[in-house]
Amino acid sequence: MRLPKLPAIGIRAPRLPGANLKTLGPGSVSSLLKIALDVAYVLLALITGVLLLLWVASIFIPIDNLNVTVSDGADGRQMPLTRPLLLFGVGAITAYFGGFLMILRGLRKIFRTLTLGDPFQPDNVRRLRQIGLILAIVTGGVWVAQGLVAARLAPGVMEPQGISDLLTPVFSILVVFVLAEVFREGARLRRESELTI
Amino acid sequence: MAIRVQLDRILAERRMSLTELADRVGVTVANLSILKTGKARAVRFSTLDALCRELECQPGDLLAHEPGPGSDLGDPFDDAED
Numbered sequence: 001m002r003l004p005k006l007p008a009i010g011i012r013a014p015r016l017p018g019a020n021l022k023t024l025g026p027g028s029v030s031s032l033l034k035i036a037l038d039v040a041y042v043l044l045a046l047i048t049g050v051l052l053l054l055w056v057a058s059i060f061i062p063i064d065n066l067n068v069t070v071s072d073g074a075d076g077r078q079m080p081l082t083r084p085l086l087l088f089g090v091g092a093i094t095a096y097f098g099g100f101l102m103i104l105r106g107l108r109k110i111f112r113t114l115t116l117g118d119p120f121q122p123d124n125v126r127r128l129r130q131i132g133l134i135l136a137i138v139t140g141g142v143w144v145a146q147g148l149v150a151a152r153l154a155p156g157v158m159e160p161q162g163i164s165d166l167l168t169p170v171f172s173i174l175v176v177f178v179l180a181e182v183f184r185e186g187a188r189l190r191r192e193s194e195l196t197i
Numbered sequence: 198m199a200i201r202v203q204l205d206r207i208l209a210e211r212r213m214s215l216t217e218l219a220d221r222v223g224v225t226v227a228n229l230s231i232l233k234t235g236k237a238r239a240v241r242f243s244t245l246d247a248l249c250r251e252l253e254c255q256p257g258d259l260l261a262h263e264p265g266p267g268s269d270l271g272d273p274f275d276d277a278e279d
Contacts, residue, residue, distance in 0.1 A: 195238035197228045 023114075030114035037111055041104045048101050051094040058086050079153070092145050099138035106131045120186035128180035132173050139169040199264040202240075204233045207252050207259065222247040 022028040066081040106127040113121050143161050150160035208218065215233065219226045224244060231237050245256055252259070 192238050195231060195236065197224060197232045197237045197240050197244050 024119065025117035026115060028115070030111055034108065034111040034115050037104060037108045041101070041108055044097060044101045044104060048094065048097045051090065051097055055087065055090045055094050058083070058090050085153070092141070095141065096138060099134050099141075102134050103131050103138075106134075120183060120190040122184075122187045125180050125184045125187060128176060128183060132176035132180065135169070135176060136173045139166070139173065198235070198238075199262055201235060201261045201263050202232050202237070203259060203261055204229070204248075207254055211252055213252070218248075218251060221251045 024030055063081050063083060063086060067078045068081045068085070069078050110119075110124050110127050113119055113124055143166060146158070147160040150158040204215075204218075208215065215229055216226055219229045222229070222244065224247075232240065245259070248259060249256060
């Protein structure tokens with residue numbers, strides 16, 4: 001059964017500002033974002049380097065009579081700073097920054113291809129999958145670490161993260177993997193187009 | 198793929214080089230090479246039209262279907278990024 005065709009009512013969606021912005025190629029939004037990513041990458045690399053040196057130094061520096069205060073803003077309690085605790089803390093923060101450094105590295109390479117105006121390259125599929133994997137590891141690591149801190153170091157002061165706190169990060173990770181498949185299909189179509197004479 | 202492009206034979210009959218044909222048809226020599234060596238995935242009708250015009254032949258003179266074992270090699274780009 002065919003439905004009757006409704007008459008046009010003459011309403012058109014408003015044109016979004018910036019709809020004509022150049023998003024790919026030299027001098028585009030992508031090239032601006034790439035510059036921002038480059039700056040962020042250098043800063044994060046410096047921070048991660050310092051943290052790594054600090055972690056190595058933590059193995060040797062004397063920590064006798066040092067305490068750490070665990071507080072939720074109102075009440076707090078002090079506990080002695082032990083070397084495993086120091087190594088765990090500094091190591092966890094270093095790993096966190098290191099993970100995001102690797103994500104930025106992948107994003108920089110992806111945006112380099114966007115600046116060249118050729119986004120659908122096979123390497124971008126691999127990079128997106130790597131970004132998704134690193135994001136999953138970092139998210140899982142943070143969740144586990146916060147759980148450990150809440151249970152062992154700061155019971156009653158810090159609440160552990162629940163499963164519901166993972167919903168948004170897991171959704172983001174899945175979106176990244178879906179984007180990787182979109183780019184895979186794009187790369188396949190690009191190749192088909194190249195081989196169409 | 199079981200479709201064969203018989204460009205070599207016709208070029209020899211017409212005593213024409215690949216470069217000359219590329220210039221006349223408006224396709225790069227590299228792309229004609231891809232066509233000649235059977236690596237092309239598709240041919241546009243406009244390209245086929247230009248080839249037939251310059252070589253003074255029919256599409257059936259250029260293209261042949263030769264099914265056989267190993268003729269369907271699948272998409273070489275599948276999972277190429279893995």
